[in-house]
Amino acid sequence: MQQFDTYINQHQSEFLSELKTFCAQPSISATGEGIEAMAGLVREKMAGLGASVQKLEIGPADPPVVYASLGQGERTLLIYNHYDVQPVDPIELWDSPPFEPTEREGKIYGRGVSDNKGNLLYRIQAIRAWQETMGPLPFKINWFIEGSEETGSPNLEPFCLQHGELLKADGCLWEMGGVDEADRPMFTLGAKGLLYVELSVQVMNGDQHSALGTIAPDAVWRLVWALQTLKAPDETILLDGLWDHVAPLSDIDLELLRAIPFEEEKMMANMGISQWAGGVSGFEALKRHLFGPTCTINGIEGGYTGPGQKTVLPARAKAKVSFRLVPNLTPELVTNLLREHLDRRGFSDINIDILGGEHPGKTSATAHVVQAAIAAANEVYPDSPVIYPLTPGTGPVWPVAVAHGTPMVSFGASYPGQNLHAPNENIRLDDYFKALKMMGRFIREFGRK
Numbered sequence: 001m002q003q004f005d006t007y008i009n010q011h012q013s014e015f016l017s018e019l020k021t022f023c024a025q026p027s028i029s030a031t032g033e034g035i036e037a038m039a040g041l042v043r044e045k046m047a048g049l050g051a052s053v054q055k056l057e058i059g060p061a062d063p064p065v066v067y068a069s070l071g072q073g074e075r076t077l078l079i080y081n082h083y084d085v086q087p088v089d090p091i092e093l094w095d096s097p098p099f100e101p102t103e104r105e106g107k108i109y110g111r112g113v114s115d116n117k118g119n120l121l122y123r124i125q126a127i128r129a130w131q132e133t134m135g136p137l138p139f140k141i142n143w144f145i146e147g148s149e150e151t152g153s154p155n156l157e158p159f160c161l162q163h164g165e166l167l168k169a170d171g172c173l174w175e176m177g178g179v180d181e182a183d184r185p186m187f188t189l190g191a192k193g194l195l196y197v198e199l200s201v202q203v204m205n206g207d208q209h210s211a212l213g214t215i216a217p218d219a220v221w222r223l224v225w226a227l228q229t230l231k232a233p234d235e236t237i238l239l240d241g242l243w244d245h246v247a248p249l250s251d252i253d254l255e256l257l258r259a260i261p262f263e264e265e266k267m268m269a270n271m272g273i274s275q276w277a278g279g280v281s282g283f284e285a286l287k288r289h290l291f292g293p294t295c296t297i298n299g300i301e302g303g304y305t306g307p308g309q310k311t312v313l314p315a316r317a318k319a320k321v322s323f324r325l326v327p328n329l330t331p332e333l334v335t336n337l338l339r340e341h342l343d344r345r346g347f348s349d350i351n352i353d354i355l356g357g358e359h360p361g362k363t364s365a366t367a368h369v370v371q372a373a374i375a376a377a378n379e380v381y382p383d384s385p386v387i388y389p390l391t392p393g394t395g396p397v398w399p400v401a402v403a404h405g406t407p408m409v410s411f412g413a414s415y416p417g418q419n420l421h422a423p424n425e426n427i428r429l430d431d432y433f434k435a436l437k438m439m440g441r442f443i444r445e446f447g448r449k
């Protein structure tokens with residue numbers, strides 16, 4: 001890998017100027033600003049690697065997917081990235097303009113530099129360095145680069161399920177990744193799913209004088225009583241049947257969990273709390289955090305909440321409720337469980353509107369793609385990778401990879417101070433070049449017979 005590393009060292013300034021060009025191009029999926037131009041830049045870069053490039057339409061109003069195929073060999077690697085970024089507000093909190101990438105103190109600042117343009121570009125540059133120094137790629141790559149990740153990839157799932165032939169692979173390299181507080185590389189092998197619903201109830205034609213609270217119904221109480229059946233004060237989720245479907249942890253999951261550093265004191269101090277909800281701590285808290293489902297009341301609305309008093313008896317109330325889903329819960333299953341749970345308790349008047357759903361997706365740590373990443377990281381970083389079998393967040397891991405039987409792993413160029421989705425988003429240059437070098441080793445390892 002000597003020649004590969006030398007190539008990278010010699011091309012540092014060229015690589016950085018490419019990164020700045022990527023980050024100078026706005027590509028905000030929430031507003032559509034710059035999306036087409038950014039997709040064009042990505043297509044150009046892919047063509048530069050000798051890839052055959054297609055523009056895939058997900059839906060009439062969705063940003064296009066850039067789909068690139070390159071290399072040859074028995075194995076196929078799927079890479080998933082996204083070229084869209086979050087909006088820049090609050091703009092006044094940026095120390096340099098979000099779309100004028102700026103280098104300061106070994107870091108590069110700009111919207112999208114971490115999420116996800118840096119993590120897209122280091123992979124492109126590593127492949128170029130490989131081609132220049134090591135020869136042709138030892139396997140085939142299908143690269144799926146979407147433009148609506150930051151708006152929740154709303155139409156991606158049906159598209160992916162219909163186009164399995166574009167996605168089927170022996171392994172998938174996921175979009176993000178980086179190092180933790182102690183500069184240990186962090187890998188993730190999956191993501192939780194999500195069910196997002198709005199629960200609403202109407203108990204009368206319209207609001208009434210609260211003097212009628214003696215004999216007329218109150219919609220907010222009605223909703224609160226229904227919500228109260230879903231979770232106990234000790235934080236146990238009470239949804240009927242939910243726990244019957246939660247997959248037990250494997251021995252490997254438990255082993256990986258035990259190896260994860262969990263700095264709970266620091267996390268709690270950051271949040272201004274002195275204990276976790278439900279009174280759990282240590283390993284139990286980590287296990288619940290990474291492998292537990294959630295039932296969250298994201299917001300509740302009804303009656304009067306303005307200044308002063310208004311003695312109203314509310315006719316309508318609604319709440320946004322979300323469930324993070326672990327294997328083997330699915331949005332459809334939990335919706336059905338919720339309907340039955342409410343009906344069984346006499347709450348058939350509570351209406352359920354589904355606002356969004358994503359399946360959870362998880363990969364085995366013994367998969368070739370994961371082992372290749374571990375071997376690659378061990379050559380570049382002083383510490384062995386910390387492996388998260390599942391991340392507490394949600395992403396389209398299931399429709400892109402797991403639904404087609406493709407195991408995934410995620411590693412990259414980010415770090416905890418990246419200011420994800422916030423002003424002054426940044427990456428450290430040192431992390432960027434380490435990720436580039438790791439990618440070279442990953443190519444070698446993934447292609448190994």
Ligand SMILES: [Zn+2]
Nearest residue numbers: 086115150421
């Ligand atoms: Zn993001």
